[in-house]
Amino acid sequence: MQAHKLITALTLSLLAGGVLAAVSPEDAARLGTSLTPLGAEKAGNADGSIPAWTGGLGKGAAAVDPRGFLGDPFAGEQPLFVITAQNLDQHQDKLSTGQVAMFKRYPDTYKMPVYTTHRTAAVPQAIYEAAKISAVKTTLLDGGNGLKGFADSRYYPFPIPQNGLEVVWNHMTRYRGGNQRRNTVQATPQTNGSFTPVHFQEDVAVPLGIADLPADKAANALLFFKQRVTAPARLAGNVLLVHDSIDQVAEPRMAWLYNAGQRRVRRAPQVAYDGPGTAADGLRTSDNLDMFNGAPDRYDWKLVGKRELYIPYNNYRLDSPQLKYADILQAGHTNQDLARYELHRVWEVEATLKSGERNIYAKRRFFIDEDSWQIAVSEHYDGRGQLWRVGQSMLLQNYAVETPANAFEALYDLLAGRYVASGLKNEEKRSIEFGVPASIKDFTPAALRNAGVR
Template sequence: MRKTIAVLALSLLAAHVTAAVSPQEAAQLGTTLTPVGAEKAGNADGSIPAWTGGIPKNAGVVDSKGFLADPFASEKPLFVITAATVDKYKDKLSDGQVAMFKRYPETYKIPVYPSHRTVNLPPDIYESIKRSALNVKTINDGNGLENFTGNRYYAFPIPKTGVEVLWNHITRYHGGNLRRIITQATPQTNGSYTPIRFEEEVAVPQAIPDMDPAKAANVLSFFKQSVTAPARLAGNVLLVHETLDQVKEPRLAWIYNAGQRRVRRAPQVSYDGPGTASDGLRTTDNFDMFSGAPDRYDWKLVGKKEMYIPYNSYKLDSPSLKYDDIIKAGHINQDLTRYELHRVWEVVGTVKPSERHVYAKRHMYIDEDSWQVALVDHYDGRGQLWRVAEGHAQFYYDHQVPAYTVETLYDLIAGRYIALGMKNEEKRSFVFGFAAKAADYTPAALRSEGVR
């Protein structure tokens, strides 16, 4: 009898851990919390303002190419953190940021500007977030989602665990179907680089009218990436079906190799497999700061803290810049960056004893207003700080979409880095809401995408 009671108690505890929040908790969304679950109030000294609805869709001029004017172009830094002053501010910096000052004491800096809580989302996304709060649960030890239906965004706006915070980043709003042309650079230690140009699409099942619901039941998104430069890589195409529960159904990936003129399954496009044309400087799950399955790590929720994170990076996205203006030896041109004080969720991922990954630990900081990962410190198997990631965020106010201007990943040991997402020299900025067809995201469609 005692054994039965104990088992029942454990079952009830497990149900509580994975349960959606109560209606009383969900009622905080839009009242004491913002509609996405951030604290609505500012901080004690006012250096983080209260959220008052974000900035309007007409906050700045949008040029003919879709690039956004900087709403804060007239602002000057409040102060600039340098190697000489970093100790004064390190309580609001990650260990990785502090390490960057030590690695590049003459050139690395953090210009800190006034904080602006710019993010807001369309009304239907807010509705889906409240539905998620009331219904979504984790399954398979936190590695899958249950009752995540309709517009599948922000699974846990009032998170209780580290993996739930991570799921909010994974399931955040990208503007529906997104198309972009971007450039990646992997500079040598002297700053020389060869631009890698990608044409990419992200499509979500709910925005593909002819998508078979049964086939998309466990699909979060479809991703297609074509390499168009340099010539030696041009024509290679990657297709990914990103699944919700990758333990139950692993991510599906295919590559069309232009040289072989063949489509092959690509199981290596996951976890710590090498990133596309990255020269070994990032893993597959470094893409989008973190992507893919969370199952190889135990995720500990440390709590919230105030940090200086890259934010409102409109200057860095200016079409008046060339890539040479951005890419410098050791790190990107920090004079073009903007950091602000914001509250972040702090989560630490530690590889499970039964699993393996080149990153034994990932110390992550996630912006409360957008649920985007802002900073990540990556540690190797010896416990040594290895790579430092910064996501330079920009809010696309005209479409109400938070995104990244540039993702950087710095290798402290090699003295090299990768910068992904630049589009300053392109003819178009991001294209949101394009019309997608189910047939575009099948292996059979890859061959026609390849260009030789």
């Protein structure tokens, strides 16, 4: 439904001219020809280890169980090879600094099983049309802290990016399947591997999925997010609400917290930048969630270029309901025997903290999958220039709803020897539900008290 609404809006906006173009119509014409509709190189690499993109996985790629869990289209495949600390030198040219650091931090247990590459990313046709409109209509606002001319398309503002900030905006505005409801688990294992799962019920809504969203609010809205803690008992009932905007200069992020113990709703300006992540035991910041989110204004962004990298990809096994959380969560890092890596082209972007700005991370690097615009690997450096934390998003394609997604994401603290894993679903009653009806009334501060009833 949301995709059909979008295609109508996009057709009308194509008729409206006179807008300053981000790229020329001639360049935009490469989308769907020499480039994929989302801007990746359609051709494979020289030796064929990265194949050509041929449309991604179809909706019927494998069986989907009644609870929405995806079957693995590649279940019968075996690794081409496994990278370990012992053969690391043979593969370093296709690994990031952070990935190499993981082998050095955990030389006896860390490994990367590398499989045949499958370019599975795909989105609905309406979203491809959105990217094409974005290419010729969307520009960065002064300072890059917002988008101009983006309201007509809503997705992938810069499918042919010219700088690092445009690449990061593609990640933050990527298609996620419209409205979602999901029950997920976050865990922060101790150094001995023991953990207490924190259970969340999360609702995500996009402007096109909220029928009663006022037009003046819709024009600058990007995303609405509500997160309720359901367990353990000491945290149950606490609720977080976030409104994110397109133009974050004119309208910065708005956030509220309902504290079940105090039964009070309060503004939560700390839910941004390097404010502490919810129930993460100090192991991630607010802007670490989803690998990176929120306003990018505190950093100078540099597009290093594009390179081939082994990244987590097609991780259906890690999303299986046959697994228990204890099968995945281990001491030091998640169970790498269950992980799948493939060789893909990625954009490399470096963020350096601006003079006079504050964030616990002085420098960050992001490696963004060219096909899906998802950040697959991240690196975070402290004020001394020391590599501190390494992130991984265990990517997969939700072929049932034509949406790039992940099994979970993890952020590893190399100094503490611990990590936080977010978005686990294996033991939940349902996988993610898509197309959930939403009302703006569900995403107001007044709604938090009802949502937080234990």
